[in-house]
Amino acid sequence: MLSYCCSGNANAPAVVFLHGFLGSKDDWSEIILQLKDDFYCISIDLPGHGDNKVISAYELPTPGFNRCAELVAATLSSLNISQFHLVGYSLGGRIALHIAKLYPEQLLSLVLESCHPGLESKADKIARKQNDSAWANKLSTLPISEFLQLWYQQAVFNNLTTTEQHALVLKRSHNNPLVLANCYQATSLAEQGNLWNIPSQLKVASHFIAGHQDSKFMALAKRWQEQQPLSLHCINASGHNVHLAAPQPFSNKLRMLFT
Template sequence: MLTIHQVFTTPSKPKLLLLHGFLGNHRDWSQVLNSLSQGFDVYLVDLPGHGDSGHVSVNDLQQLLKLLHLSIGANVSGPYHLLGYSMGGRLALHYANFCHQHNVDDILSLTLEACHPGLTDSQQQTQRWQSDQGWAKRFANEPLETVLNDWYLQPVFAELTPQQRQTLIEARLTNNGEALANMMTIMSLANQPNFWDLPQSLNYSVHYLVGALDSKFLGLAHQWQQHSPKLSYQVIADAGHNVHRAQSHAFSQAVQHQLEP
């Protein structure tokens, strides 16, 4: 089972389940917990190879989805709002599709922070697979600090200051390199189905949060909303790829506003 940390305030409050991104864990949400727990009973999932689920390994995506389903069922009673960041957002898309296909109706809404709906170009898929496999090989075989130093120099993290980058590297050194490599392979965007149409088929609202400084995902948010009008998106000022870290107050306000009854 996956470890799910529970932040209860009042059982009568709506439930909110959070999925962290690649390299993260439940502590990544610490800056928004106080605000979010004012309106929700919050559940924080540690994904395989990460945080307190570092010992957990899965063989493929279907096993991961079934494990997530069992873990949620064992820890969360009743319906809940689902929110995922980056890789966690893509997993949330996979899981929403899984629940839709299996007639599971526990999800009240879906909120996605800076995640990709899927590559539609075969050349891009090939390039992404080669890139992910290169990183996976490095995570599995090289000193973790060396790989992390290079990881956080990627353009998507360009808004980080040197101190912020170093803080993230130090926080990620507790992860298991081989387990990270496994998750990178399983969750590769190269193999992700096309979820551009998914919001239209779900019977609940789908929201998207993106930082104004995250040009790549800002463009994706606009394209996705044009493709699937049911999707709503909100741009958070002075934030890059990780909105909940860069602008925790604005992030929490946006989530509460989107999900209020």
């Protein structure tokens, strides 16, 4: 069972939150603070993250998406949660897509934040695998703080100020790099199947939240919306990590989608 945190009214509709790579269940604390009076909020540490740091307990096969989905489902089952709104950011969103594929009857709605539904060409997958292998090598060999400084210099995080980058490096430096490297390679986008058609397979609403400064994922979401029953929601004054940059608008959007 994965580490988790529950807040709110246990008799209210459940909302499950899945964080991104390098994150933890605590990343959702500001969002949960806004929603816990009206919902039962459950934030879960993904394998290798947060309090799930023992690799022997949470080592993932490659690909590891189905195993992650199974672990999340088992954790929720232990809490007697049978139906829930599912919110996933980045890696958490990609795992949420696998949960939607494996356990569609459990979803009340699906909310994806800055999440990729899968690479479509073999060439893109080969290039991504090479890129992710290089990052995994850095993660396994460099001091964690040095790795994090490099990680947050990527273009997708260019909306972060130097102060915000420094704060994230400090916040993430407690992580176990070897356990993270296992999770990173097992859940590489290169290992993920094509999940573009998941929204049309669900009986519940699918939503995509993107920051207006994140041009890459805004474009991806617009293309996805043209093909599938997916509602796109753009949040101002935010980049890739919308719930971190704009917690109040993000919370307001979730409340509107869930009621």
